[in-house]
Amino acid sequence: MEFPKQLKSLVLCPLKPELKSLLAGLTEAGVKISSPQAGLHIAEDLKTGLALCGHSKARFAANASRLLTQNSQFENLFCCGTSGSINEVAKPLDVVVGKVSVEHDFHSMFIKVGKLPHYESSTLELLKDLSFLENDSYQTHVAGIASGNEDIVTRDRALEIARNTQCIAVAWEGAGGAVAAEVNGVNYLEIRCISDVCDENVESEFMQNLPQGMKNCSKTLLKVLQQLQHQHQHQQVF
Numbered sequence: 001m002e003f004p005k006q007l008k009s010l011v012l013c014p015l016k017p018e019l020k021s022l023l024a025g026l027t028e029a030g031v032k033i034s035s036p037q038a039g040l041h042i043a044e045d046l047k048t049g050l051a052l053c054g055h056s057k058a059r060f061a062a063n064a065s066r067l068l069t070q071n072s073q074f075e076n077l078f079c080c081g082t083s084g085s086i087n088e089v090a091k092p093l094d095v096v097v098g099k100v101s102v103e104h105d106f107h108s109m110f111i112k113v114g115k116l117p118h119y120e121s122s123t124l125e126l127l128k129d130l131s132f133l134e135n136d137s138y139q140t141h142v143a144g145i146a147s148g149n150e151d152i153v154t155r156d157r158a159l160e161i162a163r164n165t166q167c168i169a170v171a172w173e174g175a176g177g178a179v180a181a182e183v184n185g186v187n188y189l190e191i192r193c194i195s196d197v198c199d200e201n202v203e204s205e206f207m208q209n210l211p212q213g214m215k216n217c218s219k220t221l222l223k224v225l226q227q228l229q230h231q232h233q234h235q236q237v238f
Contacts, residue, residue, distance in 0.1 A: 025214060056172055060176040119178030
């Protein structure tokens with residue numbers, strides 16, 4: 001899949017419903033999106049391409065790396081999707097901007113790794129001042145997002161992951177995206193909406209909150225993309 005050469009940012013969603021709602025949110029915000037071929041979406045004014053990337057850390061990493069290799073013009077990679085809250089601070093429909101992605105399911109019995117693999121967001125290092133993320137209609141958290149190939153469906157397991165990782169949300173693919181970005185030398189940021197609170201109601205909460213949650217995610221993504229553009233234009237002037 002080849003994107004236009006003038007694009008600078010690549011936004012990938014793990015699941016089809018996530019991408020559909022993200023695109024709907026951007027469109028509602030006034031962003032013009034074209035789809036020149038199946039599965040490829042372009043926000044020309046934002047110099048951004050959007051696509052589906054697949055579920056699980058390995059699949060997301062492989063597909064993201066393939067797209068970045070085929071499209072060397074990209075400088076920024078984003079993973080946008082849903083997540084579960086593992087901390088009382090994060091509520092459904094809130095958005096978490098990933099300061100770090102931590103692999104919570106990395107269990108080695110023989111090799112001592114010191115601490116769980118973690119990947120700091122290089123995009124946040126570029127942005128520095130994050131006051132532009134403030135929003136009145138939902139709360140935005142800049143915090144860690146735990147990453148692992150496991151559905152978290154009990155509060156006990158959620159709290160265990162929170163203790164082990166110091167994160168406030170949990171999802172699947174974030175660490176995979178971080179590895180793909182690292183290998184291909186691009187900046188990385190994971191942005192997740194809170195769809196559920198990792199309890200016995202997770203399935204119904206997920207389906208109920210996904211559409212609006214991903215639209216909130218799109219608002220935060222839009223702010224980040226606009227800020228990156230602003231900083232790039234400022235650097236060109238000076």
